[in-house]
Amino acid sequence: MNQGKCFFTRYTRVVAAAAILTVGLTAPVFAESSGRGEIGAVLASGNTQSRSGNVKISVDLEADKWSHKAGFAGVYVSNDLGTTAQRWEVFEQSNYQFDPHVFWFGGLRYEDDRFSGFDYQATVSTGIGRNFIDTEPTKLSAQLGLGYKNSSTRVTFDPDTGALIPAVRNSTIAAIGNAEYRHALNAATSLRDKLTIESTSSNTFLQNEVGLEVKMTVKLALAVSFAVRHNTDPPEAFKKTDTLTTVNIVYDTK
Numbered sequence: 001m002n003q004g005k006c007f008f009t010r011y012t013r014v015v016a017a018a019a020i021l022t023v024g025l026t027a028p029v030f031a032e033s034s035g036r037g038e039i040g041a042v043l044a045s046g047n048t049q050s051r052s053g054n055v056k057i058s059v060d061l062e063a064d065k066w067s068h069k070a071g072f073a074g075v076y077v078s079n080d081l082g083t084t085a086q087r088w089e090v091f092e093q094s095n096y097q098f099d100p101h102v103f104w105f106g107g108l109r110y111e112d113d114r115f116s117g118f119d120y121q122a123t124v125s126t127g128i129g130r131n132f133i134d135t136e137p138t139k140l141s142a143q144l145g146l147g148y149k150n151s152s153t154r155v156t157f158d159p160d161t162g163a164l165i166p167a168v169r170n171s172t173i174a175a176i177g178n179a180e181y182r183h184a185l186n187a188a189t190s191l192r193d194k195l196t197i198e199s200t201s202s203n204t205f206l207q208n209e210v211g212l213e214v215k216m217t218v219k220l221a222l223a224v225s226f227a228v229r230h231n232t233d234p235p236e237a238f239k240k241t242d243t244l245t246t247v248n249i250v251y252d253t254k
Helices: 003-026
Strands: 032-044 050-063 066-079 082-097 102-113 118-134 138-153 169-184 189-199 204-215 220-231 241-252
Touching (some): 102 138
Antiparallel strands (some): 102 118, 169 189, 189 204, 204 220
16 A cells, blocks of 8 residues: 555544544534535547546534534546546535634545646644625635645656656645635525635645536526636646536535
8 A cells, every 4th residue: 555545544534533523522413414415427429438527525514503514526537548637535624603703613625636746635724714794695704724734746757858756745834714605696596606725835725616506496406616726836747727617416405
């Protein structure tokens, strides 16, 4: 087993332990719970063979002043030449609400992106958040904190000499920022935008995803989203910016 997989094993144990701890602190009863799933797929055959799919799953739990959110997201794209995108991510965040506006957060995030140049990026973070707007049609919140980030680049080859470039592992303190905006345009249509920033001395990771969602039934909706992901200092021969446009069917239990 390579070191990346070893780290992933250790990391999943940390996530499991954190989940058990936070659930234990808020037991015995969750006042509210909800789940959300999104899935999209495209298949083409004939002159061109292509396959793509993406999935997002999240679960929310609330108990008194505590709230917890955990989830998984993955994307896969391939064509005649082979796989062109393959990424998955798991995350968990727990919040403690001091008052209606201010809350503490603690979070975990692990990402494996085969085509980003990084073998993995994993972050443990904590800080303070604020709900700036919390009304029925509009919600706006932001978070700011510090974290510890562990990452490793992939083994690559120098494009000029063909020499092997070994993986570089890095563990460092990170500044963490997050902002999330939601607005109901009408009873059936809503707009969402989420910005995430993880900044270290060696690389800054930025992701922004904006989406439009239209309800078809009480629990089913159609969602279109556009995501931009940017690493300021990726390994050589890898691009700094990736974009992803998806059209998904959404199932929401809320």
